[in-house]
Amino acid sequence: MLKNFFTVSLQKHMIPLKNYNYVCKRLAGHSKWANIKHTKGLKDAQRGKMFTKLGQQIKVAIQEGGSPNPAYNARLQQVISQCKRVNMPVATIESVIKSTQKDKTQYKQQVLEIRGPGGCIILCEVLTPNLTKTRNDIATIIKKHLSKYSDGGQHLFEHKGIIEAQLPLQKENVTNEGILEIATNDAVECEAEDVKLLEETKTLQFLCDPIMFMQVQKKLEDLNYTIVMASVEYIPKLQVALSDSDLELCSNLFEKLENIDEVIKLHDNIA
Incomplete structure (x- = not known):
C-alpha cells in the first residue's frame, strides 16, 4: 500500500515527529473496508443529512466560542470552512447562525467508544x-x-488535523521530488508535523x-495552496x-449509526 506514497521526514527542520507510516495505510483507501465505506458513501449521498449535522456543529461552535461572528470564533470559522467545502449554501449557513441566537438548547459533544464486531474499536x-x-x-443499535x-x-x-491540498498552479509541472521539497519547506513554514x-x-x-489545525490551513491558503479536504480525525x-x-456486520452497523441525527462522525481501526 505504501508504494503510492512518498513520506517526508521533517526532523532535519527541527520539527518533532512521530512515526506516521500507519497514516499512509489508513488514507490509501485500498482495503476492502475502505472500498465498502466509499461505495456506501457514494450510494447514500444524503446532502440534507450532512447539512443537518453541520448545522448542529455550527450551534455548538457558537455556544462554545461565545460569538456568532467567525472573525472572533475560531471554532465557528473551522465549521463554516467545512460547510463551504461541501457546497452548503451561504444562505443556509447564515440561517443556522441566526436561528442559533434564538435557540437556547444546549448541545453537548462527546466521543463514545464502542467495541465492534471482531474486536474492532469504533469512536462515535x-x-x-x-x-x-x-x-x-x-x-x-450496537x-x-x-x-x-x-x-x-x-x-x-x-x-490529528489532516489537510489535503494541491500545489499552486505555477508549480504543477514540478517533478515528484521537487513537489516534496517544496511541500517540506512549506510544511515547516506552516508548522505542520x-x-x-x-x-x-x-x-x-x-x-x-x-x-494548530486552523492556523496550518490558513498558512497553506496564504501560500496559494488549494485546500481539497480538511478535518480533524482519530487515526x-x-x-x-x-x-x-x-x-x-460493521457495514450495517455504520449505516444504522449514521442515520442517527446526533451522530456526527465515526472513526474505526479496521484494516
Whole structure:
C-alpha cells in the first residue's frame, strides 16, 4: 500500500515527529473496508443529512466560542470552512447562525467508544442536547450488531488535523521530488508535523496538531495552496483485520449509526 506514497521526514527542520507510516495505510483507501465505506458513501449521498449535522456543529461552535461572528470564533470559522467545502449554501449557513441566537438548547459533544464486531474499536462522535437518550438509542443499535460500549479505546488512536491540498498552479509541472521539497519547506513554514504526497494525483496530505489545525490551513491558503479536504480525525495506531462476515456486520452497523441525527462522525481501526 505504501508504494503510492512518498513520506517526508521533517526532523532535519527541527520539527518533532512521530512515526506516521500507519497514516499512509489508513488514507490509501485500498482495503476492502475502505472500498465498502466509499461505495456506501457514494450510494447514500444524503446532502440534507450532512447539512443537518453541520448545522448542529455550527450551534455548538457558537455556544462554545461565545460569538456568532467567525472573525472572533475560531471554532465557528473551522465549521463554516467545512460547510463551504461541501457546497452548503451561504444562505443556509447564515440561517443556522441566526436561528442559533434564538435557540437556547444546549448541545453537548462527546466521543463514545464502542467495541465492534471482531474486536474492532469504533469512536462515535455525537452532538446532542440529551446525552443519556442518545447513549440509550445507540446502545440498542450496537447490541443488535454484536457490539457494546467500552472504555480505554481512545488511546489506540492519534487525534490529528489532516489537510489535503494541491500545489499552486505555477508549480504543477514540478517533478515528484521537487513537489516534496517544496511541500517540506512549506510544511515547516506552516508548522505542520508531516507531509505526504499521493503520487497519482499530486495531492499533498499535511498532518498537524488539532490545536494548530486552523492556523496550518490558513498558512497553506496564504501560500496559494488549494485546500481539497480538511478535518480533524482519530487515526488508529494499529489496525484490526476482520472476517468478511464481521465486515458486513460493521457495514450495517455504520449505516444504522449514521442515520442517527446526533451522530456526527465515526472513526474505526479496521484494516
